[in-house]
Amino acid sequence: xxxxxxxxxxxxxxxxxxxxxxxxxxxxxxxxxxxxxxxxxxxxxxxxxxxxxxxxxxxxxxxxxxxxxxxxxxxxxxxxxxxxxxxxxxxxxxxxxxxxxxxxxxxxxxxxxxxxxxxx
Numbered sequence: 482x483x484x485x486x487x488x489x490x491x492x493x494x495x496x497x498x499x500x501x502x503x504x505x506x507x508x509x510x511x512x513x514x515x516x517x518x519x520x521x522x523x524x525x526x527x528x529x530x531x532x533x534x535x536x537x538x539x540x541x542x543x544x545x546x547x548x549x550x551x552x553x554x555x556x557x558x559x560x561x562x563x564x565x566x567x568x569x570x571x572x573x574x575x576x577x578x579x580x581x582x583x584x585x586x587x588x589x590x591x592x593x594x595x596x597x598x599x600x601x
Contacts (some may be wrong), residue, residue: 544598
């Protein structure tokens with residue numbers, strides 16, 4: 482290294498923003514654990530005790546499936562349509578997924594929301 486670098490406010494904000502992105506991933510993964518333990522969750526969706534194992538496995542699986550799909554397609558779409566537009570599409574998918582999760586009235590709607598939020 483030839484010289485001392487200085488840390489600008491912009492660089493610091495970029496690093497903090499990137500770090501917070503990983504926190505949102507961890508939060509989204511872990512927030513479902515306590516919810517899946519609540520009996521009111523199963524009452525709301527009208528689930529029988531026999532259906533709980535597939536729901537418990539499906540909710541995180543859809544999120545991780547969306548993450549795998551987003552990671553696999555991210556570089557390709559960034560090259561094809563540009564990084565900025567790819568990030569915009571990812572943000573829209575994440576927001577749409579969050580809205581679907583928050584307003585889910587049935588399990589397929591919840592799973593679709595998890596899939597879309599995993600893309601981001």
